Amino acid sequence: MMESFKEFKYRFTYPNVSFIYETVFDRAEEEYLEDYFDPEDGAFRLRISKPQKDTLLHDFLRVRLKLDYEYFEDKVGYSEIIDEYEKILNTYHVPFLPSKEFEGSVNDDGLLKECEDTKFNYIQNLKQLLIPIFEQIVQESFTILFGDRMFLLKFNEIVASITKKMRKYDYPEIMKRDGVVKRATYIPRWLKDAIFHRDKGKCQVCGRDLSGLMFLGEEIHYDHVIPLNLGGNNDPTNFQLLCKEHNLSKSGTQIITSERYQTYW
Numbered sequence: 001m002m003e004s005f006k007e008f009k010y011r012f013t014y015p016n017v018s019f020i021y022e023t024v025f026d027r028a029e030e031e032y033l034e035d036y037f038d039p040e041d042g043a044f045r046l047r048i049s050k051p052q053k054d055t056l057l058h059d060f061l062r063v064r065l066k067l068d069y070e071y072f073e074d075k076v077g078y079s080e081i082i083d084e085y086e087k088i089l090n091t092y093h094v095p096f097l098p099s100k101e102f103e104g105s106v107n108d109d110g111l112l113k114e115c116e117d118t119k120f121n122y123i124q125n126l127k128q129l130l131i132p133i134f135e136q137i138v139q140e141s142f143t144i145l146f147g148d149r150m151f152l153l154k155f156n157e158i159v160a161s162i163t164k165k166m167r168k169y170d171y172p173e174i175m176k177r178d179g180v181v182k183r184a185t186y187i188p189r190w191l192k193d194a195i196f197h198r199d200k201g202k203c204q205v206c207g208r209d210l211s212g213l214m215f216l217g218e219e220i221h222y223d224h225v226i227p228l229n230l231g232g233n234n235d236p237t238n239f240q241l242l243c244k245e246h247n248l249s250k251s252g253t254q255i256i257t258s259e260r261y262q263t264y265w
């Protein structure tokens with residue numbers, strides 16, 4: 001069996017995750033939501049119709065991070081941008097030419113404007129090196145956020161505000177009826193394993209142990225946290241573990257998840 005371990009550097013990930021919480025819980029940027037979730041975008045339609053490893057949340061994190069840094073670059077001077085980017089590259093142990101050497105190698109007695117040009121070019125240089133780092137921050141942030149079911153519920157409520165407006169006439173291949181996405185034909189093994197692992201093999205309503213280690217004969221149900229009838233979708237972020245009883249008794253108009261987590265001691 002393949003084990004998927006990666007090296008994480010949480011230092012820049014937690015501040016990023018904190019921004020994401022603000023965006024999702026405060027909904028201050030409601031008017032921009034369609035920039036993140038556009039029904040006209042084929043990748044968005046694929047993600048809501050069939051579980052993809054690169055989820056809606058990955059894409060949201062990616063766009064958000066790019067916008068955050070664009071905003072940051074607009075607000076501060078070149079020197080602060082350079083400081084921040086060099087700090088990130090150092091944290092991730094990415095080698096780069098330090099700014100003094102870079103400036104010296106281009107021009108060391110130029111006018112101020114030339115100096116600014118040099119800094120600008122240097123920043124562009126750093127940004128190239130940052131592309132894979134930003135992607136890593138996206139993956140790290142996803143790993144943290146996927147563990148928080150209430151966050152995922154809030155996130156999917158935002159997505160639902162978009163899918164509810166999608167009409168069957170416009171997207172007949174993925175919509176069951178207006179505002180309701182078709183059920184995915186199957187849930188892949190990798191997703192079942194991830195949900196089972198995250199939810200510790202327990203029903204998220206009653207806490208019943210579904211692992212089969214101590215109690216036999218329990219059925220495992222993979223439930224859409226936001227039901228498809230309420231604008232839910234088939235992205236991995238919208239699934240949880242339930243026992244048979246609670247999945248069958250949960251009607252298509254109920255949204256239930258759990259904020260219970262096991263403590264270490």
Ligand SMILES: [Zn+2]
Pocket residue numbers: 203204205206207208242243244245246
């Ligand atoms: Zn249950």
